Amino acid sequence: MSAFIDFxxxxxxxxxxxxxxxxxxxxxxxxxxxxxxxxxxxxSLGRVYGNKFVYGVTTTFVExxxxxxxxxxxxxxxxxxxxxxxxxxxxxxxxxxxxxxxxAYQAEYFRGAIQSVSTGQMTxxxxxxxxxxxxxxxxxxxxxxxxxxxxxxxELIYMLKYTSLAxxxxxxxxxxxxxxxxxxxxxxxxxxxIVAFIYIIIVTGFTKVLDYVEERVxxxxxxxxx
Amino acid sequence: MEILNxxxxxxxxxxxxxxITIQLLIGLLGxxxxxxxxxxxxxxYGNRLFSTLAVLIQRGLRAIPALxxxxxxxxxxxxxxxxISIIALGLRSSAYQSQIFRGAIQSIKSGQMMAARSMGMSRLQGIWYVVLPQxxxxxxxxxxxxxxxxxxxxxxxxxxxxxxxxxxxxYIISYTYGNALLIYGIVALVYFFLTRAGNSxxxxxxxxxxxxxxxxxx
Numbered sequence: 001m002s003a004f005i006d007f008x009x010x011x012x013x014x015x016x017x018x019x020x021x022x023x024x025x026x027x028x029x030x031x032x033x034x035x036x037x038x039x040x041x042x043x044s045l046g047r048v049y050g051n052k053f054v055y056g057v058t059t060t061f062v063e064x065x066x067x068x069x070x071x072x073x074x075x076x077x078x079x080x081x082x083x084x085x086x087x088x089x090x091x092x093x094x095x096x097x098x099x100x101x102x103x104a105y106q107a108e109y110f111r112g113a114i115q116s117v118s119t120g121q122m123t124x125x126x127x128x129x130x131x132x133x134x135x136x137x138x139x140x141x142x143x144x145x146x147x148x149x150x151x152x153x154x155e156l157i158y159m160l161k162y163t164s165l166a167x168x169x170x171x172x173x174x175x176x177x178x179x180x181x182x183x184x185x186x187x188x189x190x191x192x193x194i195v196a197f198i199y200i201i202i203v204t205g206f207t208k209v210l211d212y213v214e215e216r217v218x219x220x221x222x223x224x225x226x
Numbered sequence: 227m228e229i230l231n232x233x234x235x236x237x238x239x240x241x242x243x244x245x246i247t248i249q250l251l252i253g254l255l256g257x258x259x260x261x262x263x264x265x266x267x268x269x270x271y272g273n274r275l276f277s278t279l280a281v282l283i284q285r286g287l288r289a290i291p292a293l294x295x296x297x298x299x300x301x302x303x304x305x306x307x308x309x310i311s312i313i314a315l316g317l318r319s320s321a322y323q324s325q326i327f328r329g330a331i332q333s334i335k336s337g338q339m340m341a342a343r344s345m346g347m348s349r350l351q352g353i354w355y356v357v358l359p360q361x362x363x364x365x366x367x368x369x370x371x372x373x374x375x376x377x378x379x380x381x382x383x384x385x386x387x388x389x390x391x392x393x394x395x396x397y398i399i400s401y402t403y404g405n406a407l408l409i410y411g412i413v414a415l416v417y418f419f420l421t422r423a424g425n426s427x428x429x430x431x432x433x434x435x436x437x438x439x440x441x442x443x444x
Contacts, residue, residue, distance in 0.1 A: 064414075064418065066374075067374075067417065067418035067421050067422065068378065068414040068415075068417050068418050069377075069378035069379070069380075069381040069392075069414075069417055070378065071381040071382060071384070071392060072381060072392070072410055072413055072414045072417060073414070075392075075406070075410050076406075076407065076410045076411065076414065079399070079406040079407075079410065080406040080407035080408075080410050080411070081407065082406070083405070083406055083407040083408075084407065157289075161289075161290075161291035161292070162291070164291040164292075164293040164294060165293065165382075167293070168385065175291075175293060175294070175297075188297070188301035189298065189301040189302055192294055192297045192298045192301065193298065195294055196290045196294050196295075196298060199289060199290050199291055199294060200286065200289040200290060203289040204289065
């Protein structure tokens with residue numbers, strides 16, 4: 001029982017400092033997922049509608065990023081780029097690495113969603129005089145993005161968990177804070193149990209919010225995904 | 227071209243690291259396979275207690291980042307780093323694999339189980355001899371995705387001190403003063419080919435194990 005009380009006292013004591021780290025983790029997640037969304041959408045459009053050259057470039061990008069570990073990508077950007085004269089601070093390096101990484105995965109989700117919108121939609125849009133670009137923007141994407149929500153929410157949660165890698169280059173996020181705190185009080189196990197709980201709470205929260213969003217933007221009668 | 231000499235000299239050292247990476251990979255996929263099948267069977271066929279327990283374990287393991295799991299295991303158990311990584315990453319993989327196997331088990335028609343039972347097989351026998359052999363074949367496709375993501379995640383074992391390919395490349399970079407871009411670029415390619423080779427092997431296996439007349443992933 002006293003061990004229990006002790007544990008909660010520790011949680012209470014280090015909570016505020018861990019929450020500082022949590023804020024950085026959430027910021028990093030938000031920045032990466034947004035930049036990944038923009039790049040990923042562009043890449044997916046390149047893969048579906050691009051000419052041979054654009055298709056080749058975007059496909060190589062996606063395959064290379066998805067075929068190599070995030071940790072290696074992070075190290076290439078943080079430790080490797082200084083070799084060619086580009087020095088980045090840890091947080092920025094982590095942001096870029098995670099953003100590029102998630103963009104490749106998001107591109108694949110968007111591509112799948114775009115391709116599952118039936119081709120008749122495009123033909124119909126073109127036949128009433130819309131431009132190709134207009135049709136993509138006003139007809140295809142509004143449907144495709146709705147279909148992509150479930151897989152996209154998985155990606156968001158993956159990204160949230162992968163921000164923990166940023167500590168390997170010294171970005172001050174949740175894991176880094178936990179390591180510093182644990183190195184001072186030598187209560188490694190307990191500190192990481194608290195960290196695990198923080199992640200579980202955030203992940204559960206995100207899942208609930210995204211389920212709500214999916215329900216909210218659903219158009220009745222339009223469920224070509226299933 | 228001093229760097230080429232360095233690379234040629236260090237290649238064996240790096241490749242011994244790759245060997246450790248592969249050991250780790252096989253170990254964690256094995257733990258994940260056993261754990262995953264058990265969790266999936268408990269979730270689908272277990273009574274209320276077992277299925278709730280399986281779902282809770284699986285959700286919890288999926289919500290915690292791999293790095294946190296690695297550190298937790300590292301400070302909770304007094305074992306060699308390689309074994310710790312196999313356990314931590316293997317448990318996490320079992321949560322993901324359980325979802326793959328659950329999907330596969332549920333896509334086997336319930337008539338199969340009824341037929342097995344009506345022939346006098348026990349429930350366990352029905353699962354082992356009738357449902358699982360079919361489900362596992364269906365699961366190979368999605369399982370290859372899990373293989374690819376676990377291959378990449380073996381690099382995380384570096385943080386608890388496993389001297390695998392990431393850590394070895396780190397050492398090489400430190401004592402050759404630089405060349406980080408080149409060395410990590412090579413490591414990236416090694417992972418890329420490891421992922422590709424494994425996936426081709428799994429596709430071949432899927433083809434090989436296919437029973438004519440049975441359903442197949444399109």
